[in-house]
């Protein structure tokens with residue numbers, strides 16, 4: 001009786017359980033086999049009733065086993081192994097691109113459509129490529145404009161430093177090729193500054209260079225104007241202010257109209273309505289000559305921008321340190337971007 005109810009109640013979640021059931025009741029050393037052994041010793045009077053119960057019992061076990069087995073064989077393997085396919089799946093974390101990568105990719109895309117290629121160079125630079133070729137006079141305070149991390153202070157222009165800008169890549173490109181050049185140079189640069197919300201000892205730049213015959217300042221303006229329309233949206237205004245860089249003449253800084261709050265007070269522009277985004281100018285003929293390019297035949301423009309600044313203005317990020325802290329709460333916010 002006890003076995004009967006056990007058999008009736010039995011269900012198997014896993015194939016192994018069903019097999020265990022088979023062994024227990026129907027196996028060669030199973031309960032039923034055992035009962036048949038006992039049957040031999042039962043007195044003749046009792047044999048009839050005992051035999052009847054025994055046969056019924058055997059049938060019950062077999063039927064239950066076959067039922068369950070059929071049921072089981074019809075199920076997918078995962079379910080046979082006892083997994084419940086109706087349970088919700090485990091969630092998994094999807095990564096996201098770093099905002100600086102997003103911005104870099106977007107800028108590269110825009111300039112690629114204008115025929116610019118991407119060029120890269122070393123982060124550890126010599127004095128020539130970072131300064132001298134770019135028309136920084138020796139011992140000139142302009143070298144201090146960009147607080148440099150020197151790796152080796154050498155004799156007479158023998159210094160090795162972490163590059164302070166990616167303009168060094170422009171020099172390498174011009175030295176190693178022939179005009180026309182049309183390239184942008186993304187990369188990390190280093191400056192010896194105390195880390196705060198507004199400054200860091202490293203950041204990322206994208207510089208651009210276009211050298212060919214008859215390249216003019218109006219080409220520079222139109223190119224950068226187009227770039228800004230693509231990046232910040234149609235109708236973004238630009239203005240150029242005169243500036244100074246040793247390697248460009250004339251030089252300018254470009255501001256864009258603040259597109260974030262449209263003047264309503266996000267304070268990214270300190271309520272002026274304008275934010276500076278890049279430096280630019282016509283490549284100084286001295287720089288062209290330093291790189292072996294005929295400055296009578298060729299002219300060019302160059303520009304350089306900090307990617308962090310571009311990202312700040314796109315995503316309203318107010319603290320530079322966020323870019324390098326790897327705080328997932330910050331990084332997660334860019335999941336929806338491509």
Ligand code: PHE
Nearest residue numbers: 165167279280281302303304
């Ligand atoms: N190299 C300059 C800087 O780091 C930016 C710049 C590049 C300005 C090209 C003009 C032309 O500040």
